[in-house]
Amino acid sequence: MQDYIIRATAADDTIRAFASTTRQMVEDARCAHDTTPVCTAALGRLLTGGIMFGSMLKEDKALVTLQIRSDGPAGGITVTADSHYHAKGYVNNPHVQIPLKPNGKLDVSGAIGSGTLTVIRDIGLKEPYVGTIQMPSGEIAEDLTLYFAESEQIPSSVGLGVLVDRDWSVKQAGGFLLQLMPGARDEVIDILEKRIAEVSSVTDMLEKGMLPEDILESLIGSFGLQISEKHEVSFACNCSKERIERALISIGPKDVREMIDEGRPVEVGCQFCGKKYRFDVEDLKRILAFQQKR
Numbered sequence: 001m002q003d004y005i006i007r008a009t010a011a012d013d014t015i016r017a018f019a020s021t022t023r024q025m026v027e028d029a030r031c032a033h034d035t036t037p038v039c040t041a042a043l044g045r046l047l048t049g050g051i052m053f054g055s056m057l058k059e060d061k062a063l064v065t066l067q068i069r070s071d072g073p074a075g076g077i078t079v080t081a082d083s084h085y086h087a088k089g090y091v092n093n094p095h096v097q098i099p100l101k102p103n104g105k106l107d108v109s110g111a112i113g114s115g116t117l118t119v120i121r122d123i124g125l126k127e128p129y130v131g132t133i134q135m136p137s138g139e140i141a142e143d144l145t146l147y148f149a150e151s152e153q154i155p156s157s158v159g160l161g162v163l164v165d166r167d168w169s170v171k172q173a174g175g176f177l178l179q180l181m182p183g184a185r186d187e188v189i190d191i192l193e194k195r196i197a198e199v200s201s202v203t204d205m206l207e208k209g210m211l212p213e214d215i216l217e218s219l220i221g222s223f224g225l226q227i228s229e230k231h232e233v234s235f236a237c238n239c240s241k242e243r244i245e246r247a248l249i250s251i252g253p254k255d256v257r258e259m260i261d262e263g264r265p266v267e268v269g270c271q272f273c274g275k276k277y278r279f280d281v282e283d284l285k286r287i288l289a290f291q292q293k294r
Contacts, residue, residue, distance in 0.1 A: 003233045005055055005085065006212045010223035014184040017220060018052045019176040019212035020233060025087065026162055027170040028235035032274040035094040037164040038111045039074055044162035045140040046079045047087050048175040051233050054081030057123065065120040072113025072138065073098060086236035088272040106164065109138035117143050119151065148179065155180040161202030172206040176215050188223060195219050237273035244268050244277045245287065253291045260284045
């Protein structure tokens, strides 16, 4: 099944909702970065959250970046999503392995540790909007929920899940985001809070065969669920040899000259997708010549 996201409203537009299934997107990220199960789960959660953030963007070239800087062994995570339902990302230390929790589940919060979550929205203005919070848990869904409350003053509930199979492939992945808009009635809020508290996990719902539509129906269906949009989502990177070349230009003539002196091609990888780009000595000489003209 193709990954997709839906956007919906309920309770006379006082609830805004998103739900997605992202198994293939997270599996593509796992393959690109050769992540261990706990890092797959961490990256997959943030990628799914990033897709939902990105779906809120209206501008054609807008981007949102979610950046976790933390002291755990995974060393932080960065995810970027655009307004066209593409996301990319990486874990600083993708090969980390730590013991499971006592309940046998992956210890994502243990891999991440404590730190900050920063959300950068670039909608084409001179300066992007930047919001940062101290992460309370490292569980990512809880951290994103707090971000909406603290930085954007929007009462929200975020649910994210990634289930990794025994062969380390991604078995299930997805999430939901519910937000209360001005005018939400107290009785609606009370019922919604109760339903959210009864959710065991996103992956449990997905394992039961529930689609994003079913997830939202179970949470807010009784409030007059209205699905307005449905879009395919994917792990995609816009890197190119030209972009990597610009990065090489920025490192300075001294380092490029050392590469040339070694007399052999260099291979430079994209952090976001892992794709490798080869630059032979003639490429490096051309880059050095350009640097010296600046």
